[in-house]
Amino acid sequence: MKILVVGGSGFLGWEVVRVGLAAGHDVVATYYGNPVRGGAVGGGAVGGGAVGGGAPGGGAGAVGVEWRRVDVRSREGTVALGTAVRPDVIVNAAYRQSDWATTAAGGAHVGLAAAAAGARLVHVSSDVVFSGAAPSYDETALPDPITPYGAAKAAAETAIAAMAPDAAIVRTSLIVGPGLVGPGLVGPGVVGEGESQHERFLHRLAADPSRGVLFTDDIRCPVHVTDLASALLELAAHPGVHHVAGPDAVSRHELGVLIGRRDGVPTDHLPTGRRAELGPPAPLDVRLDCTATQAKLTTRLRGARTFLAPRPPGERPHWPGRR
Numbered sequence: 009m010k011i012l013v014v015g016g017s018g019f020l021g022w023e024v025v026r027v028g029l030a031a032g033h034d035v036v037a038t039y040y041g042n043p044v045r046g047g048a049v050g051g052g053a054v055g056g057g058a059v060g061g062g063a064p065g066g067g068a069g070a071v072g073v074e075w076r077r078v079d080v081r082s083r084e085g086t087v088a089l090g091t092a093v094r095p096d097v098i099v100n101a102a103y104r105q106s107d108w109a110t111t112a113a114g115g116a117h118v119g120l121a122a123a124a125a126g127a128r129l130v131h132v133s134s135d136v137v138f139s140g141a142a143p144s145y146d147e148t149a150l151p152d153p154i155t156p157y158g159a160a161k162a163a164a165e166t167a168i169a170a171m172a173p174d175a176a177i178v179r180t181s182l183i184v185g186p187g188l189v190g191p192g193l194v195g196p197g198v199v200g201e202g203e204s205q206h207e208r209f210l211h212r213l214a215a216d217p218s219r220g221v222l223f224t225d226d227i228r229c230p231v232h233v234t235d236l237a238s239a240l241l242e243l244a245a246h247p248g249v250h251h252v253a254g255p256d257a258v259s260r261h262e263l264g265v266l267i268g269r270r271d272g273v274p275t276d277h278l279p280t281g282r283r284a285e286l287g288p289p290a291p292l293d294v295r296l297d298c299t300a301t302q303a304k305l306t307t308r309l310r311g312a313r314t315f316l317a318p319r320p321p322g323e324r325p326h327w328p329g330r331r
């Protein structure tokens with residue numbers, strides 16, 4: 009199968025690349041501002057060339073990935089990419105949280121590209137399309153966003169469902185695990201091995217508690233990045249709306265404690281707070297019910313309390329810079 013990963017240079021997109029390669033698929037991946045290069049990921053050319061080297065997930069190498077640059081804000085450029093690559097499946101993991109043109113219009117443009125190329129689209133959406141007013145949300149729930157980011161994700165879902173009715177629209181929650189991190193975190197202008205934004209935040213906060221707080225009233229259902237990437241590829245065969253998140257609903261504080269305990273970081277003095285009092289307006293408690301989606305998957309969606317279990321003594325994380 010030929011897979012086009014739009015946003016392959018991002019945290020989730022890279023894991024989709026890695027899982028797709030490991031499964032023996034042909035993978036074409038895109039970047040926008042951050043070409044994937046540097047020792048941690050592979051030193052090959054980017055921009056139509058093949059990139060070789062190891063993968064952040066520690067599994068299959070990235071040999072054979074063809075990289076292309078695309079700006080999903082461009083309708084013509086995005087459709088031209090689809091018709092040039094002619095993939096069987098497009099996975100869209102591209103977004104920019106504060107940018108409607110990328111997240112909403114860009115999602116629609118990838119939908120057009122899938123329709124033009126005759127490809128199945130797997131579009132990554134988010135639990136942020138929900139307000140949190142309901143106790144939980146299953147796959148039939150309609151979006152009721154309360155933030156601009158949530159509105160942009162909901163708009164993309166609506167446009168894609170209209171123009172690519174065979175698309176799989178996959179809402180997910182906080183994504184945790186090893187993967188690509190952007191330039192500046194590994195080295196100037198270099199994208200390389202790292203860990204999720206949630207793990208990096210915990211380690212920054214543990215080192216300097218003045219850098220923020222962990223909310224005790226902000227509840228989500230974190231998912232492991234490899235579980236999510238595997239599920240996305242499986243769901244290419246299942247049109248419709250799907251929910252892919254872990255079964256454990258945890259607060260940002262509990263998530264931080266789980267990460268800290270796994271990594272041997274003291275968690276007793278992590279600063280806490282309540283989003284309802286301190287944070288900008290955002291959904292507080294959003295729990296995705298994934299029962300119907302899990303029944304379609306062979307991938308088992310693990311909960312945070314499982315995939316963040318403390319490491320056995322002596323086992324080290326595989327990424328550089330963390331001890």
Ligand SMILES: NC(=O)c1ccc[n+]([C@@H]2O[C@H](COP(=O)([O-])OP(=O)(O)OC[C@H]3O[C@@H](n4cnc5c(N)ncnc54)[C@H](OP(=O)(O)O)[C@@H]3O)[C@@H](O)[C@H]2O)c1
Nearest residue numbers: 015017018019020039040041042079080102103134182183
């Ligand atoms: N991370 C989470 O906890 C979380 C939670 C819920 C849902 N999600 C969803 O998961 C998806 C992936 O998130 P992520 O954390 O992996 O994001 P990320 O690491 O920030 O990656 C974003 C990707 O989008 C690309 N991109 C940005 N602007 C673009 C443009 N104008 N044209 C083309 N590509 C562009 C980036 O390319 P460059 O870096 O090369 O510019 C990068 O490959 C998103 O749909 C997000 O809403 C994430």
